[in-house]
Structure formats: C-alpha cells, structure tokens
Amino acid sequence: MISVIETHDLCKSYNGRIVVEHLNLSVPQGCVYGFLGPNGAGKSTSMKILLGLVHPTSGSVKLLGQTMNEENRIALLRKTGSLIESPSGYLHLTARENLKIIADLKDIDHKDIDRVLEIVHLTADANRKVGQYSLGMKQRLGIAMALLGNPRLLILDEPTNGLDPAGIQEMRGLIASMPESTGATVLISSHLLGEMEQMVTQLGILDHGKMIFEGSLQELRKHSRGGIQIRVLDVKKGIDILNRQGILTQPMTHHLDILQLPSISDEKLAELVRTLSENNVGVVGLTSETKSLEEIFLSLTQNGREVA
Numbered sequence: 001m002i003s004v005i006e007t008h009d010l011c012k013s014y015n016g017r018i019v020v021e022h023l024n025l026s027v028p029q030g031c032v033y034g035f036l037g038p039n040g041a042g043k044s045t046s047m048k049i050l051l052g053l054v055h056p057t058s059g060s061v062k063l064l065g066q067t068m069n070e071e072n073r074i075a076l077l078r079k080t081g082s083l084i085e086s087p088s089g090y091l092h093l094t095a096r097e098n099l100k101i102i103a104d105l106k107d108i109d110h111k112d113i114d115r116v117l118e119i120v121h122l123t124a125d126a127n128r129k130v131g132q133y134s135l136g137m138k139q140r141l142g143i144a145m146a147l148l149g150n151p152r153l154l155i156l157d158e159p160t161n162g163l164d165p166a167g168i169q170e171m172r173g174l175i176a177s178m179p180e181s182t183g184a185t186v187l188i189s190s191h192l193l194g195e196m197e198q199m200v201t202q203l204g205i206l207d208h209g210k211m212i213f214e215g216s217l218q219e220l221r222k223h224s225r226g227g228i229q230i231r232v233l234d235v236k237k238g239i240d241i242l243n244r245q246g247i248l249t250q251p252m253t254h255h256l257d258i259l260q261l262p263s264i265s266d267e268k269l270a271e272l273v274r275t276l277s278e279n280n281v282g283v284v285g286l287t288s289e290t291k292s293l294e295e296i297f298l299s300l301t302q303n304g305r306e307v308a
C-alpha cells in the first residue's frame with residue numbers, strides 16, 4: 001500500500017497547550033480518507049501542518065512519498081489542492097474570473113478551467129458573479145480552485161460546513177467520485193460521521209489531538225457489535241454450558257427462553273453455538289444488536305480510548 005500522506009509523531013502545542021499529540025496519519029493512495037473528530041479535536045491544525053501553513057512543534061510530514069522540508073515544500077504543495085476554512089473567491093468577479101486568477105498564481109494553463117468547472121457542475125454558472133452564488137455553489141467553486149492543475153492530493157477542511165441537506169448530498173457525490181474522476185486522493189475532515197459514511201473508505205478519528213482509530217469503514221463496523229441474544233430450548237443447561245465457557249449469561253426478564261450474552265467476536269459466537277448444539281441445548285434463534293456508526297463514534301470519542 002502506497003501512502004500519499006504519512007505523518008510521524010506530529011505534535012503541536014500553543015502556549016504549552018497540546019492540540020496535536022503524536023499523530024501518525026497514513027492516507028493510502030486513491031482513497032477518500034475521512035478525518036473525523038469533535039470540534040476542537042485538532043483536525044484543522046493537523047491539516048494546516050500538512051499544508052505547511054502551521055509549523056509543527058515536533059514530528060515530520062511525508063507528502064507524496066517525500067518528507068516535507070523547506071526545499072521541497074513549494075514543489076509538493078503544487079501537487080496538492082486544498083480548501084481550508086470558508087470558501088474563498090472575489091464576490092464581484094465571476095467564477096471563471098476567479099479561477100483565472102488562481103490559475104495565473106499557480107502558473108496553470110487556462111484550458112484547465114473548463115475541466116474543473118465541469119467536475120463541480122458549475123459550467124452553466126461560470127459567468128455569474130460569485131456574490132450571487134449560494135453557499136453550496138461557493139463551496140463547489142472552492143473545490144474547483146483546489147482541483148486546478150490536476151493535483152494528486154486534495155485536502156478539504158469541512159467542505160460540507162453550513163450546507164443544507166441537498167448541498168451535503170451533492171458534495172458527497174462529488175467527493176466520493178473524485179479518485180475516479182480526477183485520480184486524486186482526498187483527505188476530508190468533518191465532525192459528523194453520518195456525513196462521511198457515504199463518501200469515505202478510510203477513516204481516522206481524532207480526539208483531544210490523539211488518533212483513537214485509524215482504518216477502513218469495515219474495520220470500524222467491527223466495533224458495532226452490541227450484545228447477543230440466543231433463544232434455546234433448554235435454558236438451564238444453556239446457562240451451565242455458557243458459564244463453563246467463561247460467558248456470564250442470564251435469561252431476559254420478559255423472555256425466559258432467551259439468553260442475553262455480552263458482545264463477543266464472530267469466531268467466539270460460532271464456537272459457542274456449536275458447543276450448545278453438541279450438548280443438545282437446542283439453539284432456535286440468534287439475534288445480535290448492532291450499534292450505528294454514530295453510536296460507535298460517540299462512544300469512542302467520549303471514552304477517548306484507542307481501538308485501532
């Protein structure tokens with residue numbers, strides 16, 4: 001797996017207060033990586049460090065395979081597009097005029113403007129003044145600016161901030177298709193897991209400056225298993241056998257034939273069901289509670305524990 005962004009033990013303190021703590025971020029090439037965390041977790045600060053806008057207190061950043069230093073910083077950032085904080089753009093100019101300014105600043109051929117307008121669905125409105133744009137259109141213009149020059153990496157800080165549900169939906173589709181439509185790897189931050197779920201494949205969850213989970217959405221879902229309920233024909237024998245396996249269980253209050261088990265792995269569950277069947281307990285039903293991703297996220301960030 002090639003990483004497009006790697007940080008090593010990145011730390012940042014402001015006036016002695018740690019806001020990013022030993023951050024080891026690894027963003028695989030070709031993915032949409034969701035950088036999640038509650039307000040104030042340190043997402044923007046980390047992204048600004050990646051873009052050379054803020055100096056880390058310690059640690060290093062590797063972008064596109066190269067450790068960033070004063071010599072290669074500008075060259076690396078030329079291959080990176082970003083949208084940090086609210087969308088920029090001169091309100092009295094059209095989207096096309098704004099894009100021309102950015103293209104000139106970045107020394108990019110004006111031919112690229114039509115391509116990026118097309119990607120963000122602003123071709124029809126390209127000659128309207130940005131002051132007349134909705135927030136969603138301004139956000140899309142911000143992304144078009146970031147896309148100029150076909151960067152290999154896009155860093156987007158809360159691009160869905162302030163958008164209405166339709167705007168969020170549109171932004172999701174746009175970002176999810178980015179690796180395929182532009183070849184870019186995307187790092188996108190948000191404080192809402194629900195918003196990210198449909199557009200990211202990899203996730204990093206930051207809390208109080210620390211990474212508490214990094215992995216795929218599937219890996220995060222592994223933490224979604226809640227308790228398990230097994231309906232059996234012989235309850236007493238079932239309890240005995242489970243206790244002998246080290247599993248404490250008891251019948252549910254209103255369903256005396258259903259045993260309530262704590263959360264266990266799929267492998268352990270399969271083994272228990274086999275043992276119960278071999279001992280003629282008669283397993284006739286099995287249900288497992290699942291926590292929503294939002295619940296997992298909340299329980300992780302409230303406990304602040306590391307699960308990766």
Ligand SMILES: Nc1ncnc2c1ncn2[C@@H]1O[C@H](COP(=O)(O)OP(=O)(O)OP(=O)(O)O)[C@@H](O)[C@H]1O
Pocket residue numbers: 014019037038039040041042043044045046191
């Ligand atoms: N220039 C600064 N000087 C002092 N403290 C700062 C500075 N920039 C950020 N901080 C503090 O660092 C912490 C992390 O802020 P940051 O903006 O990185 O969090 P965030 O995860 O992006 O939050 P949000 O989702 O609210 O944008 C906050 O407590 C913030 O007040």
